[in-house]
Amino acid sequence: MQRIYLDHAATTPVLPEVLEAMLPYFSHEFGNASGVYSWSRTARQAVDQARDTVAEILGALAEEIVFTAGGSESDNLAIKGVAWANRERGRHIITSAIEHHAVLETCHWLEREGFEVTYLPVDSQGLVDPSAVEAALRPDTILVTIMHANNEVGTIQPIAEIGQIVKDSKAVFHTDAVQSAGVLDINVDRLHVDLLSLSAHKLYGPKGVGVLYVRKGTRISPLIHGGAHERRRRAGTENVPGIVGLAKALEITHAEREKENARLILLRDRLIEGLQTIPHTRVNGSLTQRLPNNVNVCFEFIEGESLLLTLDMRGVAASSGSACTSGSLEPSHVLLAMGLPHEIAHGSLRLTLGRGTTAADIDYVLAEIPQIVERLRAMSPLYRA
Amino acid sequence: MYSEKVMDHFQNPRNVGEIVDASGVGEVGNARCGDIMKLWIKVEDNIITDIKFKTFGCGAAIATSSMITELAIGKTVEEAEQITNKAVAEALDGLPPIKMHCSNLAAEALHAAIQDYRSRNGLNIPRSQ
Numbered sequence A: 001m002q003r004i005y006l007d008h009a010a011t012t013p014v015l016p017e018v019l020e021a022m023l024p025y026f027s028h029e030f031g032n033a034s035g036v037y038s039w040s041r042t043a044r045q046a047v048d049q050a051r052d053t054v055a056e057i058l059g060a061l062a063e064e065i066v067f068t069a070g071g072s073e074s075d076n077l078a079i080k081g082v083a084w085a086n087r088e089r090g091r092h093i094i095t096s097a098i099e100h101h102a103v104l105e106t107c108h109w110l111e112r113e114g115f116e117v118t119y120l121p122v123d124s125q126g127l128v129d130p131s132a133v134e135a136a137l138r139p140d141t142i143l144v145t146i147m148h149a150n151n152e153v154g155t156i157q158p159i160a161e162i163g164q165i166v167k168d169s170k171a172v173f174h175t176d177a178v179q180s181a182g183v184l185d186i187n188v189d190r191l192h193v194d195l196l197s198l199s200a201h202k203l204y205g206p207k208g209v210g211v212l213y214v215r216k217g218t219r220i221s222p223l224i225h226g227g228a229h230e231r232r233r234r235a236g237t238e239n240v241p242g243i244v245g246l247a248k249a250l251e252i253t254h255a256e257r258e259k260e261n262a263r264l265i266l267l268r269d270r271l272i273e274g275l276q277t278i279p280h281t282r283v284n285g286s287l288t289q290r291l292p293n294n295v296n297v298c299f300e301f302i303e304g305e306s307l308l309l310t311l312d313m314r315g316v317a318a319s320s321g322s323a324c325t326s327g328s329l330e331p332s333h334v335l336l337a338m339g340l341p342h343e344i345a346h347g348s349l350r351l352t353l354g355r356g357t358t359a360a361d362i363d364y365v366l367a368e369i370p371q372i373v374e375r376l377r378a379m380s381p382l383y384r385a
Numbered sequence B: 001m002y003s004e005k006v007m008d009h010f011q012n013p014r015n016v017g018e019i020v021d022a023s024g025v026g027e028v029g030n031a032r033c034g035d036i037m038k039l040w041i042k043v044e045d046n047i048i049t050d051i052k053f054k055t056f057g058c059g060a061a062i063a064t065s066s067m068i069t070e071l072a073i074g075k076t077v078e079e080a081e082q083i084t085n086k087a088v089a090e091a092l093d094g095l096p097p098i099k100m101h102c103s104n105l106a107a108e109a110l111h112a113a114i115q116d117y118r119s120r121n122g123l124n125i126p127r128s129q
């Protein structure tokens, strides 16, 4: 049976060139980057070089790049770090209802610690209205955090426009660019952001390593105290192979993104059009402001987990926003925020394409899904053919 | 995460469908995740001779629906009424803890169908509380 991986928003395979770049730093060049001997110098050089590569892609200074242990940590550091460092200046934070849990749960925690959080709504396509950000800003707002591209429905937010607005206030602006790095322009000046999170494993790098960009002059407290690593913003012996892998992966995906995006958009649109021929199907998210690799649809009258199980039996890996697939038994907060009723959110399917996805994969999936939907609908008490 | 038995019943669910001249119908919704199951029974001489279901729910919900139809068929109404969600889960070689509530759906649908059969036939026995 063929195996088709269509869950690239969850994670991606490490590219061979990336793995190759990492390998020496596991064994031969294993030195701790903080020492004075030759092993350390090699490690230090590798980390410095990786930092330069990342800084260049972001249009940032090397000293503004903080390596972390992934997207969740970067989001936590940005939000808690700014909240803590600025708590005497204000305690109000603005975010959106469709953020990743790494942002939302951090905000919920801060609410319990005495901060006030405004969760901006989104429209039916999942877009935040920049004028709503403007209206929500207060003299005591210390942070605005809005994601660049949504991980479930792929909607791309007007970050540059929001950034312009936040710039005129005292607040700092963070964006979670975990889904957009390596895909979209993430130049921090063009986006007008002060903080930006990204994660290597979403862009064909290793798991457990990420970046938080911190604009010079931004007040931020560390989450992890210890040694003087990362200019005292993140203690801990550097994950040298991980950092090298992150930089290599970002370098490759960023350089090739225009060509790859054009390829993916063709496949994505073919998939969306094919799925739309199934009756009672709706496409979630914006059709124009959308990540090149994201397809998200709802098939009415069926439930997502049974869809995923059947797809898995036929070799296809995908994901769903159904309540039954979430550990909390709540349907996707993103789909609900976009105004979808509970029972429709239940039948959602996310297919996220990647570098390995071919036209033949799309054809296979387009042949399988209608049959699966029909079979599950025949079993559904809600469906009348 | 599911046992082989669950996957078998999910892949090849037994007794899917509806019974046109059913003796009783039960429809229940799952308060935890919003899923729905509908179950039809045919009762002859106090014995469940036919049973069919339709389920809008996860793999566990479909498998427990299928399993409960197998457990109930051929049983007297009183015997069928004794089938608990635990018994269904055990017959499937267990369910992941987070999926235990799905088996309630099947048990409740069966009990609702039996209740419907009784009320249609004036067989309602006062429940001892």
Ligand SMILES: Cc1ncc(COP(=O)(O)O)c(C=O)c1O
Pocket (backbone or CB within 6 Å): A009, A010, A069, A070, A071, A072, A073, A075, A100, A102, A147, A149, A150, A151, A176, A178, A179, A199, A200, A201, A208, A210
């Ligand atoms: C938008 C977004 N933010 C944050 C994260 C968390 O990243 P990580 O898995 O590296 O902690 C993810 C991935 O799950 C994501 O999609």
Ligand code: FES
Pocket (backbone or CB within 6 Å): A323, A324, A325, A329, B030, B033, B034, B035, B056, B057, B058, B059, B060, B061, B099, B101, B102
């Ligand atoms: S029916 Fe929703 S989790 Fe099982």
